[in-house]
Amino acid sequence: EAQVTQNPRYLITVTGKKLTVTCSQNMNHEYMSWYRQDPGLGLRQIYYSMNVEVTDKGDVPEGYKVSRKEKRNFPLILESPSPNQTSLYFCASSLIDSQAPLHFGNGTRLTVT
């Protein structure tokens, strides 16, 4: 089944404790991206990647890191999480095509205390 898989689904952590949220897709998509969803703000892009070893900042990259060592994986790293990073995070992927929609994972609910 074609899908984007994120892990974990739920994560509670404390300020400053490094964490990684994994994302994997099995559709051979070149493009991958991370979003956060906050009430009243919709989905805001954190980072994106056009292909292996190519990453770029989105609208809200502060406090996050990403890597794209393999085409299928795009982990999101929070080196020193803070409470304002408490949010719902989505990974997404698509083909590099002007008419290709994004496919989303099921989300990771992160709480930083």
Added chain:
Amino acid sequence: DQQVKQNSPSLSVQEGRISILNCDYTNSMFDYFLWYKKYPAEGPTFLISISSIKDKNEDGRFTVFLNKSAKHLSLHIVPSQPGDSAVYFCAARRYNFNKFYFGSGTKLNVKP
């Protein structure tokens, strides 16, 4: 500054009637528009899209209308069903830019 706006946070409709969800955008360079549906505890799923060269696209009960002069997008669901109850996001993309801009979502409740 949000370039895609959904000004109605919620909408309630009776089963069998039409649901109309609206979306406005500010960037005239957008050329591809999409609607996503999101159920609780799931990721957004792609519903329907429209290119800027069209003004209407239909897929079963779902129709998207695009009014470029007004920079306005709408999604019509006819007839509405209780299973359509979800949050709907509109999104826009600029040609050759791999960046999607999302609205804040409209929560649709279809009452039986």
